Amino acid sequence: MGVRFYESVVETNGYVPFHWHSSIELIYVMSGQFIFKFDGEAHVVQAQQFIVIASGVVHDVTSTANKALVLQIPLDFMAQYCDDPANLNMILKAPTDESYQKVVGLLNELNQINMRQKAGYLFDFGIILLMILKTVVLKFGTAESTKIRQDTSGLKDIITEINRHYTEPLRVSQLARKFGYNPSYLSRLFKQQIGITIVEYLYELRLSELYQDLIKTTLPIKGLMQKHGLTNERTAREMFKKMYGDLPKQVRLKYHR
Missing domain, CATH: 1.10.10.60 (Homeodomain-like)
Structure with missing residues (x-):
């Protein structure tokens, strides 16, 4: 289905130059710190926090040594569930927001399912993935675009x-x-x-x-x-x-x- 989900462990400071994806990207920080720059601003993401970046958004990433979960959902996969995903933008929410905490819980659950890989785990993986996608699209997504x-x-x-x-x-x-x-x-x-x-x-x-x-x-x-x-x-x-x-x-x- 083209969805990528993995646990990233980096033992040194890092920098990823400005780039963009044809997918939405969620990065959940388990330890360490990330700084994402996009839309002319810097966004700091600490441990136990996540960020969601819309498709096509130009961004770079500076990080300390870290451990993180990365979820990338391609536009063609999203198109099965929502209209015009290429023009869907994301609103950043506070970590105390109820929908924010829901996504945190779902990402951790997705990671547990992926690590254990019990019989039939792909069914559970797909269910949790769609719950994350639904929450992100309905609670974080907007059709409005900044200049x-x-x-x-x-x-x-x-x-x-x-x-x-x-x-x-x-x-x-x-x-x-x-x-x-x-x-x-x-x-x-x-x-x-x-x-x-x-x-x-x-x-x-x-x-x-x-x-x-x-x-x-x-x-x-x-x-x-x-x-x-x-x-x-x-x-x-x-x-x-x-x-x-x-x-x-x-x-x-x-x-x-």
Whole structure:
């Protein structure tokens, strides 16, 4: 049926660049913390909380070491039960909300069913899945779309370009020229819709890749900075500490004593 449900365990800090899905996505945090950026805002999700992200919503994810449940429900599956799921947007609710707590309970139940896999468990899995989908669509869903949500689609090609070429010396003027924008307008548009500037996003991408190489390899830090397009080492160190709480050398020592 194309539905994906799994338990994710990550033992280090992490970052997933801006992306989007052709499905609705629920992430329930069992331990650790996530920060999702979309619609120009940051949304913090702590342990025992979840977030639901509509199809096509451009978002990135910053996380600490964590354990989480991830449920992705494709649009073609949803189309069997609701009209026009591609244009269904999601309203964030408080963790104290009754429907919010209902979804938390159902996600935990779904996880138990999936782990035990007793005879006939797929019947129970399907029942709980539909209960989650019904609650999300009726209690969290709305056909209304914010202007930011409508306009963000125009930046998807630019985000894809940045994600592919982040190690190169990309400039706002270069991106604006390639995609037919005025540089100043593109800068304002990106900041308004994504929540950070293009330069900040480039640094987040480069620093997250540097972090992964620091913990997975013993290659010289200076060489890794060059590999990931971090030509200004002083600025890179300052922003790395702001993002991860430690300098690159300190992170390296934590994982390679």
